[in-house]
Amino acid sequence: MHVSDLADRSQDYLKEIWNINEHSGAPAPLGELAARVGQKTTTASEAIRRLAAKGLVIQEPYKGAILTAAGQRLAMDMVRRHRLLETFLVQTLGYTWDEVHEDAESLEHSVSDRLMSRIDAHLGHPERDPHGDPIPDAAGQIPQVDWVSLAAISPGQTVTVEQANDHDPQLLRYLAEHGMIPGSQLTVLESPAAGMLKVQIGTVEFLLAESALAEIRVRRDN
Template identity: 70%
Template sequence: MHVSDLPDRSQDYLKAIWTVTEYSGGSAPLGELAARVGQKTTTASEAIRRLANKGLVKQEPYRGVMLTPKGRELAVAMVRRHRLLETFLVRALDYTWDEVHEDAELLEHAVSDRFLARIDAYLGHPDRDPHGDPIPDAQGRVEKVEGVSLAAIGEGESATVEQIDDRDPQLLRYLADHGVVPGAHLTVPGSPVAGVLRVKVGDNEVTIAETGLEDIRVQRGD
């Protein structure tokens, strides 16, 4: 089975499962999948049932959704499409990193393997997209990014930004304006106060709502 043999919405769910589990390291809750794909939970449940019938996912009560080996193969193919397209839009067409997600979501269902290979070669075979997410190679190999969410960094600790989830354009614009981008070094001078965490990036101090901390993955230390 090729990923293009699946309906667009099934492709979306496979990619969403991969993305959620990539950040959490566990299974993907049905409610979060529904939110990412923009559907009701009941609709998401039916979509997951169809994927399970194809042998692409497994769902256990109270434990969320996991990809089977075949489902992982197809999900990685979709992730590769999405992240290469985001990188192309930024590097070749001067998109900003907060603009690319929506257009990549549309384009990823239409590109051929040949077109994607040409983009990959044109870009010099990048291994990370503009948000720091690893780009799977043509054989489906994916760099494993070690790290924790910014929420796990305690008072007085320092860290380097690795990945930032691309689903919230407003958060991405805010972070870019304040230098919180992949590769940036930051320190956490104190604990969250009133739902807001203060971090220092160079000489600048930035406040980030606790609701956005899980979208930022960092490596501890200098």
């Protein structure tokens, strides 16, 4: 089966299951899947049932959905398309990292394998997209990453920003305004108030809501 044999919405579900599994290491809860795809929970439940019937998904009772080997292969194809398209839009067409997600979501369903191969070659076979997410190669291999949530970093530690979730444009704009992009170094400072985290990049200090910390991945500097 090729990913183009599936309806666009089915492609979305496979990709979002993979994204949730990648970030949490756990099955994708039905409610979260429905929210990400923009459908009702009952509709999402039926979609997962159909994907399970095709042998692409396993629904674990009271836990969520995980991908079979066949489902993971197709999901990785969608992830590759999305992340390469985001990279192309930023590097070639001048998009900012908070603008690309929605357009990449639309384009990923219609591009051919040949076009994706040409885009990949044109970009020099990048391993990360503009948000720091690893890009699977044409064989479905993905670069290994060594990162943790910013929420796991204690005051006084200096870390390197590795990745920021592309689902929240407002957060991405705020991070970019303060120079907090993949590759930047930051130091976690003492929190000034409950629910807030103060960080420093260069000489600039600014605040992050604790709710945003899980959306940012960092690498501890030795």
